[in-house]
Structures are given as structure tokens and as C-alpha cells.
Amino acid sequence: MEKFERIELIKKLSNAEGISGFEDNVLEIVKNQVNDIYNVERDSMNNLYINNISKENRKKPLVMLEAHSDEVGFMVQSIEANGLLKFVPIGGWSSQQVQAHKVKVLTSNGKYLKGIISSTPVHFLKGDGKMELKDMFVDVGVFSYDEAIEKGIEIGSPIVPDVECEYLEDSKLFLGKAFDDRVGCAIITEVMKDLKNHMESLNVEVSGVLSSQEEVGLRGAIVSSQRVCPDLAIVLEAPPADDTFRNKYTSQGGLRNGVQIRHIDPTMIANPRFVKFIKDTAKKYNIKYQETVRESGGTNAGKIHLENLGIPTVVLGVPTRYAHSHHGFVSLEDYESTLELVKALLKELNEEIIKNF
Structure with missing residues (x-):
């Protein structure tokens, strides 16, 4: 090849x-x-x-x-009243590597909906500011349970990191x-x-x-x-x-x-x-x-x-x-x-x- x-x-x-x-x-x-x-x-x-x-x-x-x-990725476990998605990890993740990253959620129509793994702004943090995976949500930019359902989000929907692979010619490395x-x-x-x-x-x-x-x-x-x-x-x-x-x-x-x-x-x-x-x-x-x-x-x-x-x-x-x-x-x-x-x-x-x- x-x-x-x-x-x-x-x-x-x-x-x-x-x-x-x-x-x-x-x-x-x-x-x-x-x-x-x-x-x-x-x-x-x-x-x-x-x-x-x-x-x-x-x-x-x-x-x-x-x-x-x-x-490795995530799966929708439930949908909150405000439209945030509760999720479980699929495979091994460390909580420190997850927050504020982009993800994609597979909807019932076969398309992926972009979202962000929730993070609390520094202005509101107390103590060391650490969050566990069980306390995080995926935000797909909706504002209610019904709106999330209308977008085609379901319990069991897979969630994957939203990343586009690049080949860096100078270093001969792939980033993805x-x-x-x-x-x-x-x-x-x-x-x-x-x-x-x-x-x-x-x-x-x-x-x-x-x-x-x-x-x-x-x-x-x-x-x-x-x-x-x-x-x-x-x-x-x-x-x-x-x-x-x-x-x-x-x-x-x-x-x-x-x-x-x-x-x-x-x-x-x-x-x-x-x-x-x-x-x-x-x-x-x-x-x-x-x-x-x-x-x-x-x-x-x-x-x-x-x-x-x-x-x-x-x-x-x-x-x-x-x-x-x-x-x-x-x-x-x-x-x-x-x-x-x-x-x-x-x-x-x-x-x-x-x-x-």
C-alpha cells in the first residue's frame, strides 16, 4: 500500500x-x-x-x-428534565480526561448529534473542583426532556468522542x-x-x-x-x-x-x-x-x-x-x-x- x-x-x-x-x-x-x-x-x-x-x-x-x-466511549443511561444526558462509560475512562470534551450521540434517525461533556465554570467551583464520571452529563444544546426526545436521543444511544484524525507530516505522527x-x-x-x-x-x-x-x-x-x-x-x-x-x-x-x-x-x-x-x-x-x-x-x-x-x-x-x-x-x-x-x-x-x- x-x-x-x-x-x-x-x-x-x-x-x-x-x-x-x-x-x-x-x-x-x-x-x-x-x-x-x-x-x-x-x-x-x-x-x-x-x-x-x-x-x-x-x-x-x-x-x-x-x-x-x-x-471506548459512553452510552446514554437517562435523560434529565432539562435535556442533559446521564451516561455510563463504555470501557476504561479516567474522569480527569473527560470533562469539557466534544462528543457525538447517535440518534434514532442514524445521524450523530454533537454535544459537550458537562463542566462547571471555574467561577462556581469549590475545593479541588474535581468531578466524578457519575456526576457528569452530556449537553447536546437542548433545554428539555421533550426536545431531546424530538432530536432522536434514546436510552441506550451510543456516545463517541468527536475528534477528526490528522496526520502531522513534520513529526510523522497521527493525532486522533x-x-x-x-x-x-x-x-x-x-x-x-x-x-x-x-x-x-x-x-x-x-x-x-x-x-x-x-x-x-x-x-x-x-x-x-x-x-x-x-x-x-x-x-x-x-x-x-x-x-x-x-x-x-x-x-x-x-x-x-x-x-x-x-x-x-x-x-x-x-x-x-x-x-x-x-x-x-x-x-x-x-x-x-x-x-x-x-x-x-x-x-x-x-x-x-x-x-x-x-x-x-x-x-x-x-x-x-x-x-x-x-x-x-x-x-x-x-x-x-x-x-x-x-x-x-x-x-x-x-x-x-x-x-x-
Whole structure:
């Protein structure tokens, strides 16, 4: 994929509205990219399968490339008499990152209504001025319950951050929302398109999967991994960067430091033989990488590696500054390092290597 196409794909996926359970717009973007190349299916969980091959029709081991399509956001819980919207968070949010930001609320007519997450002017604040999420509302510029209903707002309406992704040419950074995990979706899309004319030359079969509802409990991946039953899984993620508050010796998720290889988090210890193979492959192809040992957090790998009597699984990440907030940064360089490592791994893998993991 040319640089311009790559940038546009990442921007489109970042801009797409898709909180957990409402990932349809994300799936449509990816489907439009690969529909004429592969068999593409969607299940009732809103998981998307690209080139899924049943076990009886496989001639080679199957590698699943997986990313989650959902983003963190909010949902309307109730409508106040004055038209303000009470909401609940969908996924992990810190209250300090939410107030006064723009959002969009999906209405019953399928259009998004712009709003602001309520904040109290400094003139009226007392004490430290902090508010909890449970005390905040979304203001869509109406003045009554009836007016909100007339606008098409309903209980259960999804709410997404209102952010337009930009590519900053000078710094080679993307500034936008939902890089967790739309960069993973973009990598899978690119890899599958690139394999169009090269699949037969590989010693493995490759399926791409976009799983739903990761941000609310890794739910879609439970279903998708059971359906695909892969022999090996590579999870593409956008982990939180730590280079803004840690030094160069303790930072393990720095921008422009290459693809992040995860050894452990509370949900999974990565297969160490697979990790070694990945590091050896990165060195062979001169691909920049960094390693992390995580004390918190988790990914779909936590569910995937337990399926099918155990699946060798690893998480490769594109570090994202200010994840789970309205705005974040990711580096095109790190994205491309991750993309190239995935391609290199698919070239190097074969049945004997996978058996030895």
C-alpha cells in the first residue's frame, strides 16, 4: 500500500464511530478494502472474519491475525428534565480526561448529534473542583426532556468522542482518537491485501479477524477464536505509551522505538519460544523493536491463548500516547515497523516451527 493510501486508511479507521457493540462503521471500512479479494463474514457478535478457512479445508497451519474493532466511549443511561444526558462509560475512562470534551450521540434517525461533556465554570467551583464520571452529563444544546426526545436521543444511544484524525507530516505522527485499536485493524487490512498474490508461497494459511467488545471484557475474541481455531495467533494492539513519564531506561512503550513485543500482562504470559522467534526474525529483517513486561492491563490474547487446547499467542503493539482519552498520538514509523514484522513472521513460519512452540 502506498504511503498516501496508508495514511488515509488509518485516518478513516480512527474517525469511524464504533464503541463496543456498535462497531459496524469500522467493519464496513475494512470490508470495502478486502471484499473483492477474500471471503468476508460477520457473526452475531459483530466479529469480522477475513479468509476464514474451516479445519477440514486447511492444507497448512493457520495463523490468525487479530485486532479489536471497538473503541471506548459512553452510552446514554437517562435523560434529565432539562435535556442533559446521564451516561455510563463504555470501557476504561479516567474522569480527569473527560470533562469539557466534544462528543457525538447517535440518534434514532442514524445521524450523530454533537454535544459537550458537562463542566462547571471555574467561577462556581469549590475545593479541588474535581468531578466524578457519575456526576457528569452530556449537553447536546437542548433545554428539555421533550426536545431531546424530538432530536432522536434514546436510552441506550451510543456516545463517541468527536475528534477528526490528522496526520502531522513534520513529526510523522497521527493525532486522533481510537488508535486503540484501529491501528491494529489497519495493519490486518494491509497485510491481507498484500497477501493477495503471495498466499500460495507461504507455508501457513492466514486469516484476519476483527473482534468486537474488547474494551468491555474481551468478549468478541472468545467467540472469534473458537470459530477460527487457529494454530497460532498474533494480536495487533495499540498499548499505552509510557515515554512521557518514564526515562529511557524504564520506558517500554516509547514512540519511534519500534514495534512493542509483550512478554506478560495479568491476562497472559506470552509463549517464550514464540517470543524468541519473533525477536530473531526482527533482527534478521533489521526491524526496530522494544519489549515490555506489563503489570496491568490485558488484551484479547488473554482469551485467545486458552482456546483450542492452547494456542501460541503473542501481542505486537504500536505504542499510543494518551490511550483511552479523546486525543492521542501514534507514530507512522512504529506502525510500519509492526507491519513489516508481521509480514516477515508470515514468511518465516512453517508447520515444524509452530509445532516446536
